[in-house]
Amino acid sequence: MMSERPSAPRFQRLALIGCGLMGGSFALALRKAQLVGHIAGFSASEKTRQRALALNVIDQACNSVAEAVAQADLILLAVPVGAMHGSFAALREAMQPHALLMDVGSTKCDVVAAAQATLGERLSCFVPAHPIAGKEVAGIEHAESTLYQDRRTVLTPLPQTNMQRLRAAHDVWVAIGSHVSTMTPEAHDSTFAAVSHLPHLLAFAAVNALVAQPQSNALLEMAGPGFRDFSRIAASDAAVWRDILSANQTEVLKQISHFRTALAQFENALKQGDTSDLQQLIQQASEVRSGWSLQAGDAGQIASDT
């Protein structure tokens, strides 16, 4: 009798396009789960490629996207979302028709649009993916095999996505410990504008508001553990977040507008000295936040959610 547990797909060759924290962690997780034979890596930076090789994250450093993907049955695009279009264009002709192609971008509508504009008949191979994991530090040296464990991964398949590819994508993320959800690219981007992109933007703006004050050093010296946690995500990578916020501009602007409304309620209650209104506003936030907990595991202490 066959086992009823879904068997994780095994891949001959992973092509890792972008050898940073996210891609490196995926490679390490696959290797640890014995799901992959050979890992070929490409990074725009020669130095990064060599570091990935030296750290044994990849088995082979390739000089081009085309070389990396040529014989791969699994391709992971782990580049900033602004570099997706160019990467798709570079791999389209070189990739194998049976390969599974995924990205790990934090926005999905723009990545899907880039795929639709470039991939042609290979579009069916593509399963857009967003693992809700990360750290506020970037780079291959911070990669770890457990980054995606007990984290959520959102897949946003297209009408053209091949069902077998979608199933394989689901199984590989589950096999490395992730909890998989599926939604449309549009729902993804509006959801994460609210729960991730806006909080990052607010944390960036809060730090900048401090820096703009002449006594900012003295202020920062007095900041405590509340500030530490509130502002942790403000240490995130600037290039990564420039791309995320730009790519999801419309939804982020909508969320800023929602936030401004909520902020104005506090400002009005304060200006009018309406302590009853003020308490109600705080009470609502406090009750909702006290009743909330991270759905897909709560193991990591320093994880970000790019």
Next chain:
Amino acid sequence: MMSERPSAPRFQRLALIGCGLMGGSFALALRKAQLVGHIAGFSASEKTRQRALALNVIDQACNSVAEAVAQADLILLAVPVGAMHGSFAALREAMQPHALLMDVGSTKCDVVAAAQATLGERLSCFVPAHPIAGKEVAGIEHAESTLYQDRRTVLTPLPQTNMQRLRAAHDVWVAIGSHVSTMTPEAHDSTFAAVSHLPHLLAFAAVNALVAQPQSNALLEMAGPGFRDFSRIAASDAAVWRDILSANQTEVLKQISHFRTALAQFENALKQGDTSDLQQLIQQASEVRSGWSLQAGDAGQIASDT
């Protein structure tokens, strides 16, 4: 020869006015450091008094502020800042002239004004104190002797403050592991409006902005570890934070204004599609936050900074 290490003051009797997280933790810390003989506690709630007694945080539950402070050589006011005025008025006639009187309020100008309006000649006994510690959960059952360890405590003495009282206050906080700073009440309130009160208000407003959206439950389900840490302080106690924000209204409104300016810079960069400007704004925040670390110890994972 005398030891050169400052000896921690020993107290016969601590009067704890307010038996919650902050006061209870102070009592436990003093007891553990063997700095106090007897602890008399008063709380407006009979139930809370009895719980503090049952948990051995206090040795005696008193029926009034006057009864608690009558024979005390150390008095700690650990009530919401809105209840300070009434507490000062209730203890003035009953307290001993040699006692050291401190509070643990998160705002100082309003507490100082209340003291000046009520304490009369006992004003010299009063050393306003703000330990930068706490949790986002309230109540005596969460009190712990290590709450103030490796945390900063700010003292804001008045011109009338007796120097021996100030020295004793300094020594007792140091003896329970705290790092003591001194500043004026005004500097305290403008500093903490920036590094604590504004972040709390922004976290409250961010949660309320989510709640105001029809699909808020689905949004919250997708929130990740970045949101978890960013919004942790939004779970703080509503009555406590109503009082803090109200008491420090002017400085908090100034900080909201600074924040609005920083937020507008992001909004403009996004609207204009100015990715270079956007990256610079993020880069500034990221560099400052990456270079920052908690000055006075970083032991607690769940500490707040009321």
